[in-house]
Amino acid sequence: MKLLRVFFTVSILALATQALAEFKFVITRGYDKPTSIAVVPFCWNGTEVLPEQIASIVGSDFSRTGQFSSLAPENMLSQPCDNNDVYFRDWKLLKQDYLIIGRISQLPGANSYEVIYRLYDVFREQNIQSAKVTGSKEQLRDLAHAIADSAYEKITGIRGVFSTKIAYVTLSKESEKSTYRLEVADADGYRAKTLYQSNDSIISVSWSSDAKKLAFTNFEPNGKTRIKIVDRFTRKVETLPAYPGINSGASFSPDGKTIAFVNSQTGNPDIYLMDLESKKITRITKHWSIDTEPSWSPDGKKLLFTSERGGRPQIYQVTLDTGAVERLTFEGIYNARAQYSSDGKYVVMVHQDGGPFHVAALDLATRQLRILTETDLDESPSMAPNGTMLVYATQNKGRGVLAWASVDGQLASIMPAVNGHVREPAWSPFIR
CATH class of the missing domain: 3.40.50.10070 (TolB, N-terminal domain)
Structure with missing residues (x-):
């Protein structure tokens, strides 16, 4: 299908948020008919x-x-x-x-x-x-x-995602003091509310499968990291146990009983699982290189992760019942922040091959890699639960903003920030 570039704006007022007073979706690439x-x-x-x-x-x-x-x-x-x-x-x-x-x-x-x-x-x-x-x-x-x-x-014939939510982190500065807020809004940007606020960085936001809770990593003033879980409705925050070294990058399992996360208690970052009831942890990867950014397969049997064990950051897949590790990406000098599609047929990631950072999709059957975005400095892609769209963070006129792209590569839109920066987006599962 031949593409037609169109530029138009849908103004959207975002309520109850300080860093984003107004949202404007700007569609920069759309369908010709x-x-x-x-x-x-x-x-x-x-x-x-x-x-x-x-x-x-x-x-x-x-x-x-x-x-x-x-x-x-x-x-x-x-x-x-x-x-x-x-x-x-x-x-x-x-x-x-x-x-x-x-x-x-x-x-x-x-x-x-x-x-x-x-x-x-x-x-x-x-x-x-x-x-x-x-x-x-x-x-x-x-x-x-x-x-x-x-x-x-x-x-x-495809389930709509208009009733879903988008979580993201906003950064604003007042008198040289940084304020990070974990926000949740409707998929169209309305009714944003703050779930958690900190003067230290918030990263790696992940939804539970029932869309009731979010896990995230919060830096502390001493530079250490803690994994926290916040209830979307009560805003009650649970801080998970701090094991020696780095604790970051939590990702909920599909059944909501376990998180995959990164810990460096042995000296270098590896992937671990934590049972959320007993808080017992199990080590999954054992390698001298850095393993980070775990993400679950839809059936809960595999994990994606980023590793430098091949010399550069690339995407790997580990099968949990056997421990077998497979490298998935070979194109580009940098591939990271991977996530499965809802049907498990492809993986989206941040990709670089000597130029700008873009979001790309890897077909797991053909192993073909497609670039989906034309923006620069793209990061943190997150899939819509119907598998047709993704949201990601990028830069626009010096500000961190959210942007959208269709998995078929035909649609692109951007939401410029009015105040501050927006980063670390995470698209919710279907709201039950």
Whole structure:
């Protein structure tokens, strides 16, 4: 498919965060013929002004993928609320592929709202999906993301990730004093909240498989590192035992019972496992070189890690039940921060071959390596749980920012930071 470079901005207000006052997604590379979709403003019979415009959120979700273009309401020939009001000729004249309409009602005697929506295939003139979702006023944004997820899956056959979360670390400086914050926001950047704050570096953020907790490494004033786990809802922080040497790079196992982490109690960094209940640790790698950055396979049977045992940082894979180690990367002088895709068919990583640092994907069947990004100084790639997209950290005008790329290499977008720096992104699993 021939690519068309497009530059447009979707402004997004990020709430409850100091380092990022506003998010702006700038799509820098997109599909040449995005699928067109019209999301009609949902009808609302109440007298109060709703705090969230559900149709606008749904349309923005679709637009942000780069696969879809959402029609602006002012360009619509009609704005139907119900099935009987849909005239397909209007939407065919506007060359729309899909149409979403809806109605919002407040349930009697409760702070609860019901949203009924319908998805249409305009070309076939068919209602291909109808559903009802309910929630409180505070959950209207969640309902919008749920609608977008469901409609996206119906159209593409791929589960949507609009209801997921993005964790990241912000760095701001005031009077030469650094403040690091571990933040969690919706996938579109809204509703950011601080889970943990420190005057010392926070790195290596990892989600638990149930998306309830995050593990991270926190430096201490004395230069030592500690692994901590924070509950996303209560913000309660657990500090794991400090074993001699480095303690860093924690990664949750798929069942949530174990973490893989890096420890240097024998003199050089190796990969260990820690049982989170007993806190018992087991050494996995034993090599004179540096082994670091462990990451679990989806089935929990293997770990990726970065090692210099071949002379330069490269990606290796260890099978846990046998201890067998296999080198995966041979292209480039630097490969690090690897993560499996959700189906285990490929690995994404930071790659360098004498030039800038880019994010790349390695097909585990063919062993072909593809560069996915065109930005420089890329780091910390993290996969979306549906395996189609990834978020990573990069530099833009001297600031650390977040950026997105599709695994097929056709979409790229960036979110410039307004204040401070953003780094260490981690995309959540599906929210259950």
